[in-house]
Amino acid sequence: MATLNSQIPAGPLSDKWEKHKFSSKLINPANKRKYKVIVVGAGLAGASASATLAELGYEVHNFVFHDSPRRAHSVAAQGGINAAKNYQNDGDSVHRLFYDTIKGGDYRAREANVHRLAEVSVNIIDQCAAQGVPFAREYGGLLDNRSFGGAQVSRTFYARGQTGQQLLLGAYSALNKMIGAGGVKSYTHSEMLDLVVVDGHAKGIIVRNLQTGEITRHSADAVVLATGGYGNVYNLSTYARGSNVTASWRAYKRGACFGNPCYTQIHPTCIPVSGDYQSKLTLMSESLRNDGRIWVPKRKEDCKKNPADIAEGDRDYYLERMYSAFGNLAPRDVASRAAKYVCDEGRGIGDTGLGVYLDFGDSIRRLGEGKVRERYGNLFSMYHEITNEDAYKTPMRIYPAVHYTMGGLWVDYNLMSNIPGLFVLGEANFSDHGANRLGASALMQGLSDGYFVLPSTITTYLANVKAGGRPATDRGEFKQAEEEVRNFTRRVTSNNGKRTPDSFHKQLGKIMWDYCGMARTETGLQKAIQLIGDLREEFRTNVKVLGEPDGLNQPLEKAGRVADFIELGELMCRDALMREESCGGHFREEYQYTPNDPEVQQGVVNTGDVKRRDDQFAFVAAWEYAGAPDKAPILNKEPLIYEEVKMSTRSYK
Template sequence: MATLQAHIPAGPLAQKWTRHKFESRLVSPANRRKYEVIVVGAGLAGASAAATLGELGYRVKNFVYHDTPRRAHSIAAQGGINAAKNYQNDNDSVYRLFYDTLKGGDFRSREANVYRLAEVSVNIIDQCVAQGVPFAREYGGLLDNRSFGGAQVSRTFYARGQTGQQLLLGAYSALCKEIAAGSVQSFTHSEMLDLVVVDGHARGIIVRNLITGEITRHNADAVVLATGGYGNVFNLSTYARHSNATAIWRAYKRGACFANPCFTQIHPTCIPVSGDYQSKLTLMSESLRNDGRIWVPKRREDCRKDPNSIPEADRDYYLERMYPAYGNLAPRDIASRAAKRVCDEGRGVGESGLGVYLDFSDAIRRVGVDKIRERYGNLFDIYKEITGEDAYRVPMRIYPAVHYTMGGLWVDYNLMSNLPGLFVLGEANFSDHGANRLGASALMQGLADGYFILPATIATYLATVNPTARPSTDHPAFREAEEHVRGLIRRLLSIRGRRTVQSFHKELGKILWEYCGMSRHEAGLKKALQLIPALREEFWQNLNLPGTDSELNQSLEKAGRVADFLELAELMCRDALERRESCGGHFREEFQYPDGEARRDDEHFAHVAAWEYQGPDKPPVRHVEPLVYEEVKMVARSYK
């Protein structure tokens, strides 16, 4: 049975990380080169971790399924990265960023982790600027900031609408430097398909070469997963098409606990679905809510009218009305739910009725169209390409879409899972965002984990490991894991049924969106828990999978990932069912106040739920890590 020891250091909140670093064990420079570390993924967390570990002198192997490490989906983050620099002199501080993030997460994240994240945030900006990340600047040459949801200060650093791209290219350039220096070995087109556990410790991975189909074993003294979130379980999301849960899911099936799987983020500002063929949803950055005002018509009968013809008095700026203090910058979960509510009332706009207006006409009148173009030009261009509409003239239409997963593999304060030697970074872990992530905090967390936290904490573990006794890839555990992977692939290819992988993925996505999406209730979740296993059974009997395993086979890649989604989806519903409260992105209809706000239950659910796999035929066990707030008092989260 797994034991969850969070290993939160003692002492006052503000001194925990400093003290912990001092008390951590070290590996001397001469000894570091004896250690091998596997890093899976090269997004912000993976690339920054691999590069930094390489700089420190560890021997690093980095695996990505992309053709190059520069493609990970961190690249698509638009709006920005938070840091408590207080460059705007608007009374920001480490403590305020910490508090905003904790409150934004609806008091379902670990206090000490979040404080550390805020503390480290300032170093990230320094690091990225030194790497040449071209952040936006003021005329005086100093760094510019903007505001994001859930904050009343301007602490977000940005590079036009391409902040994620620029930060990722920064981390990728650091990785390139280390690859050239020989400290990092880069494996591209290489997908991790299993974790190898020897005597309870993570000791390696099994990898499939996506071009040749070759399966290889890789051993190491520690394995770091930085493989991103699992939002593509919904099929339609803002994730890249290839983003998947396979690495973390297979680690879960090897004993790593999966924490808060039902905590998913639905982003309020995405371009609405236009048809059944749709392959992905496109985000319109939250930064747009700095200048755009969100509204729907007050009357249903106005919903089909030209929005510019609807007079001011007939418009309902519902976020400004319901949350006057934060207005259009209410946090994502709240803004999404409010959009759903007005659409459910029949006041949604656009062909499907599932849309609300994001209107820039006031801002254009205030600062001029050129200023708006400078701030958001590329986003307006994207909007036009997709919808064919000019948002400088007519309001954008937006609707919530799956965007991020706060849940992930359980980790302690050192970012190590309950499996010793397995570290999990970035979106793949559960640690810092509680039940809802604030905008511009994902980039912050990925880079905090990779540049600053893991490089310090991994030594404590490695110092206990003897690298000369590293199990070889001939160890029975490696053989067993490789056989397992080969068996799975063989099984998938031998089904020879009639339905395509994509049709299963689409159906699964619909079930989850309906019953485990923006709002959930007991009956629906129970229904999903019947529908999902039935769909999974059909998948394993009726999958039509073309091609072979000894070549590039994109259908096979996808089939493996969808097979995992079909299991993960069940765990998400199970977790949502057990969490009998509403918090952050997890809204249970049974638990709300009369005004429709989420009713949290701190007495029974102020904890992390971490699930432990028990085998294919037994339900997983739900472990609980209580959330203890030493410094902050849990309060009802209000943005009114």
């Protein structure tokens, strides 16, 4: 069994972070430069961490598989970033952001981490504004805000529909400054293919240069993974095609525990699937729900009608009906599940019947088309490009799609995994969003971890590491890890198989979506585990990778990533099967509110809402690799202890 110590500081919740910073050891400036830190990834978390660690004086080596550190998928976040600035004077505070996030996560996140996130949120906005991030502004020159799902205050800062790109360009500019100054050495086209563990500590990585095929060893005093989420296990998702779990998965196979892998976020407002050739689902920002109203026809017979011909009285604005307090701004898991229900009832719209309307008619009448264009113009044109429909004239068609993974490598309060020296930031870790993430909180967490948390907490580890003592790369552990990487490459390129990695990915995605998607059951998950086991075996014998391992070989890259996704998919199903409750994005059909429950009769929740079982499942599931893909992994539990907030039934009515 792994040893899990969350390292949460003692004392009142609101003092923990300040006290922890003071009690953490410092490293003197002359010694910092003797420590080398590897950072993998340059999205919001990786770029901000690399830049800040280098500013502090550490020798930083940053690795990305992209051709430039500016392309990580943080770039695609549209809507915004939360911060408890209370610039709108509408009652926001650090405590309220903390509370909303804990509640939004359905009481499955760590209180201390979330409180720290809310505290740091205000510094992030200051930092980004100072870097020149062109946030939206009011005519007086001050920052503008908008509201987002799961909150009743306006605390979201944004930059048109491309907040992610602008924040990433800010972090990338900070990184560039340090690359230019020699503080960071940047490796592009460099994919991490293994973690090297020496005497129980993370001391290096094995990297393949995607342009030349060269495989190299890199040693360091600490390794930081900021490699994003694993939603592409579903194949179809809003993730970039290149997003993958490989770095995290190889760390898992070296002993890092994987926390809550089944917690995935299905985003309610994406463009519906149109055909089996599809490679990607496109998100329409949640901010659209500020001014768009979601509905389906009340009667099945109306579903194929032109929406303009369906009278107001024949429309079911189901979110407004079911969740009157939050309405169209219900949290993502709630809104997605509601869409699934109405489609399951046969009231879905579009060719496939898997879609609902997001209608701007009212807003255009109230605000005028110009105002709507100013707020969402780029999203409307993106929608037009993909569907060839004009959303100013006819409602958008939307359906839920995989968008984010709350699970990830287990970390303690210092963001260190159970392998000493291995830190995990941003979406790659499990820590802050519980079982459901609120909109505009991913950017906040990535930057919080990278700019403010890790640079402070990394000393809790490095201060106990001898400066300049990192191992040489000719040690056996490095050689062995490199050999394993080469073996995989040899095996898949010399295999006499018949199927491309892509075809396996599609098949895996379908299994995951059908059995481990928006609704999960015991029998379904058991079936999925078996199907995935078979798929893993077929992949081993029947995958085909053409071309040479030296030089650019995209199918080879894909093969490694798909192999890892297959193993991860199985773990996700095991986690979902073990968690015999529903919470946030994890919905087990066996555990939902029924008309007989008192909470339904009292009007606190709706029939079909998720039913948690706090007495048995108020813990983090941290899975430990058992040494082989076909051996059942070991479950470790970290109990979730709530000191400040009372775990209660989540209500948005």
